[in-house]
Amino acid sequence: MSAGKCPVMHGSLTESGKANTDWWPKNLNLDILHQHDEKTNPMASSFNYAEEVKKLDYAALKKDLVALMTDSQSWWPADWGHYGGLMIRMSWHSAGTYRVADGRGGAATGNLRFAPLNSWPDNANLDKARRLLWPIKKKYGNKLSWADLIAYAGTVAYESMGLKTFGFGFGREDIWHPEKDIYWGAEKEWLAPSDNDNSRYSGDRDLDNPLAAVMMGLIYVNPEGVDGKPDPLKTAKDVRETFARMAMNDEETVALTAGGHTVGKCHGNGDASVLGPEPEGTDVEDQGLGWLNKTSKGTGSKAVTSGLEGAWTTHPTQWDNGYFELLLNHDWQLKKSPAGAWQWEPVSINEQDKPIDVGDPKRRNNPIMTDADMAMKMDPDYRKISERFYQDPAYFSEVFARAWFKLTHRDMGPKSRYIGPDVPSEDLIWQxxxxxxxxxxxxxxxxxxxxxxxxxxxxxxxxxxxxxxxxxxxxxxxxxxxxxxxxxxxxxxxxxxxxxxxxxxxxxxxxxxxxxxxxxxxxxxxxxxxxxxxxxxxxxxxxxxxxxxxxxxxxxxxxxxxxxxxxxIHDGFRNWLKSDFAVSPEELLLDKAQLLGLTAPEMILLVAGMRVLGTNYDQSPHGVFTDRVGVLTNDFFVHLTDMSNSWKPTGKNTYELCDRDSGQVKWTATRVDLVIGSNSILRAYAELYAQDDNQEKFVKDFVSAWNKVMNAGIY
Structure with missing residues (x-):
């Protein structure tokens, strides 16, 4: 071996080597169907989290979490001696990625532990919250998932600060691998403005489906305003759209905005440029902790997260109606935070109404509002709701508690999946x-x-x-x-x-x-x-x-x-498209198969079986490669892989299968049919099921995949 030549084959690190999808970007990437392969799961196949969590000492867990809230650690001290605001933000940002269009995101998997979510700019310093929780996770072990703990910590935080919560259900099972194939947007950089080349907006600020945030790396909206330019009425439009895409109406939106900002604070009392990289970009000695300030004190009163600086209420560690009292009873003006971010501060305010400084109890600072907070005051519909909540604090608390429960449970599915002593008895329509x-x-x-x-x-x-x-x-x-x-x-x-x-x-x-x-x-x-x-x-x-x-x-x-x-709006299994889409039919099939929980073999089995059974939409002949329609045969695979046939396009999404020698048209097809023979991985499965000795295997495996779909959602 020549001197200096590395004996290790490169490509295992993400910063070196190329994936197949980099070399051939038009190829159908099947990884989304197998992103949680059992090989990534360290638990035994017999492990049943739903049964394990029933053994949890719920009372002891709550007691430990309440104690944690005021057990300030020197390496990351609690604001005003209470971690409630941090824990609530962690729970919120875990649950807040949920979107109704495809049901992806949310708190039900513990995906906040992994990239890209663990390193989104909007999630800065939530890695500290999870590390603070680690001793509790370590103590309760397999009886408590990270997903449940992350969601529950925020609920207990609210209780510890005086809110009567609506309840809580355990039962979220952890994933062990990033959900890297979820589409979070086309932008190539974090916090890219909406006028960039890969914008998620079109027309009159129409947000692309299925996205539910205004920028790559944000949970909802930019706190400084649309593209960082303060304008509460424009921001109100963004807020209304993003919260609607999270299944929230106007009343729930105001309640969540106000309730989330009743406690805790924003952090921007420092220079953001001196912060180190996000967790996924840190060196090994940082042990996955990101956004570290290694030049000066960067914790407590000197922490930088969003760049805005200040608390929303006079008493940021207690549940009260102070948010509306300050928002509605004061005039507000734009100012810059120490970190240079736009924020709203009162034109005038009594000293006793200012929140106490985090680092110096002898000082008081102006409260602040984000552009989204100002939208609650300046948008006419939000204003009416805000005034009602201000006049009726009990009603506000009830609406918020229910909205918080919905936020943290929306992606768990039917109530029958909820576990624990605090599951509400009431059936809710969104369940x-x-x-x-x-x-x-x-x-x-x-x-x-x-x-x-x-x-x-x-x-x-x-x-x-x-x-x-x-x-x-x-x-x-x-x-x-x-x-x-x-x-x-x-x-x-x-x-x-x-x-x-x-x-x-x-x-x-x-x-x-x-x-x-x-x-x-x-x-x-x-x-x-x-x-x-x-x-x-x-x-x-x-x-x-x-x-x-x-x-x-x-x-x-x-x-x-x-x-x-x-x-x-599409169903590749029945060879149907409602209309033409920018996304290819085979990609739409892949997305649907993943939502149904199918593997790649199960996906093509169902396509092939449904074709020969004659179940295409409107009895379309495309892909029905058989002379025995209605008989459950492997004919689809047999004829697809038969080299005596050739294919030619006849339209954007239609093809003819012809006899290679005579040119006679035998069948027609769509891209969904042909991708099964053109994609090397799918063709390998197709060839398996086309074999003469696998006709019975095809039938049995098709029935197994069919049963999986028929029984999905039965709990």
Whole structure:
């Protein structure tokens, strides 16, 4: 070996080497389907967090957290001797990434521990909050996830400062790997203004879906104003949009803004330019702590986080109505913080109404407001709500407590997943409640009626699929339980083919009345029966496992508006696009497969099976590579991989499969069909299932993937 040549193969570090997606950026990146591969999970396959957390000593945990709040540590001292503001900000910023459009983000996975969230500018110094919590996490071990602890710490902080909270549910299971494939925006730099080349805005400040923050690296809005330029009315528009995308209405928005700023403070009493890099960019000796000031004191009264400096209220460690009292009863003017950030300060204020300085109890400083706070005063609708809260502090506390509960639980799914002694008994509409279903009915009676119903196999399979495909593992919404496909808005969604759906549901309603089975159960039973018949026609006798007990939701249990975001605008499994999109059809398929919790093999199995079963939207022939439509065969894979065929495009998203020698057109297809043969990874799976000895394996594996989708959301 020549002198100086490194014996180590480079490429394992993120700053060296190139990934396949760098060399071939147009290739379909399947990593999102396997981003939480079991190899990243250090826990045994038998570990069940839902069972472990039930063993937790909840009272002891709360006692320890309350004690922590006032146990100030010299390495990161608590403001006014209370960590409440810091812990609340951590819980808030963990939960606040949730967005309704795709259900991703939120507090349910503990993803705040990993990049990019742990290093977002808006999350500066939250790494300190997690390190302060480490002794408690260490003590309670496997009975307490980081996800639960991060969310619970903020709730206990509020209680310790005097708020009567609405409750808390444990049950969030940790992930062990960054969710690096979540789309957080197209910007190439943190806090890029909205007029840059990769802006998330178009038109009259229309925010791209599914994003719910105004800038890369922020949770909601810029505290200094739109693009850092103070203008409370413009900021109000941003606030209203970003909070709506987090499933909050105007009243909840004002309550959360005010309640979040009733306690704690902003930090900007120093020079931000001397801060070290974020946690992901630090040297090893910093042990993952970011934003360190190694030139002078950078803690306590000299800390820099947002750059704004000051508290919002006179008493920042206690729950009271001081926020509205100061906001509404004073005139405010723009000033610059010591770190150079725009903030609002009162034109005049009595000395006793100023908050005490963090470092010097003999001093008092002006309270401050962000541009978003001023929006609560200057926007007419927000102003009315603010005044009501000011006049009725008890009502404000109640609305805030409920909104905080919603914020920290919105992505947990049904209430049946909540664990612990403080779970509220009340059913909340945003929890998508479903009544318990009947299990005491005769399945054979149901099947007897299905067999004589006159419905086709395709009609039964499509209805079952359309009911199930709404499920999102991101926030555990949708799925077959509740049979909300019967209700508005789902009953009229274009993708559900309303005319066909109405025909099928009319039959199922009669069957339900005659047998006592829920319509939700009948939808799945009928789909399973049709699949069993299709497999039998292919020469394989199978019995699909079925678990009864799904319930039927009612209109009163359903917030129709909140279900609008679940409407499918594409479904690669049924080869349908509502319209053309900037994103390719195969990328849309990948996104949907990930939300359904599918692996790459499961994804293409379902595509292939649904094609040969003849279940395309509006009976489209695209991708139906078989002469035996309705029979559960591996023909899709066989013909896709057959080298006697060739392909040619006929439109933006359509292709013809032709006999290579004669040129005769045999079938048509879309990009979703062809990517399974063109992508090297997907082709490897396709070839496996196209083998002569894997016809039975195809049927069994398809049924397994089908069952996974049908049972998703059943807790």
């Amino acid at each position: 998508d409640p479903v009544p318990a279903g009947n299990t005491n009915y005769n399945q054979d009676d149901v099947l007897a009626q299905i067999k004589t119903s006159g419905l086709s196999s395709a009609e039964m399979i499509c209805t079952a699929w359309d009911s199930a495909r709404t499920y999102r593992q991101s926030d555990k919404r949708g799925g077959t339980n509740g049979s909300r496909i019967r209700l508005a808005p789902q009953s009229s969604w274009q993708g559900n083919e309303p005319e066909r759906l109405a025909k099928v549901l009319a039959v199922y309603e009669k069957t339900s009345a005659a047998t006592g089975a829920s319509i939700a159960d009948i939808i799945v039973l009928a789909g399973n029966y049709a699949l069993e018949q299709a497999a039998q026609a292919a020469g394989f006798n199978i019995k699909i496992e079925f678990t009864p007990g799904r319930g039927d939701a009612t209109d009163d249990m359903t917030d129709a508006e909140s279900f609008d975001v679940l409407e499918p």
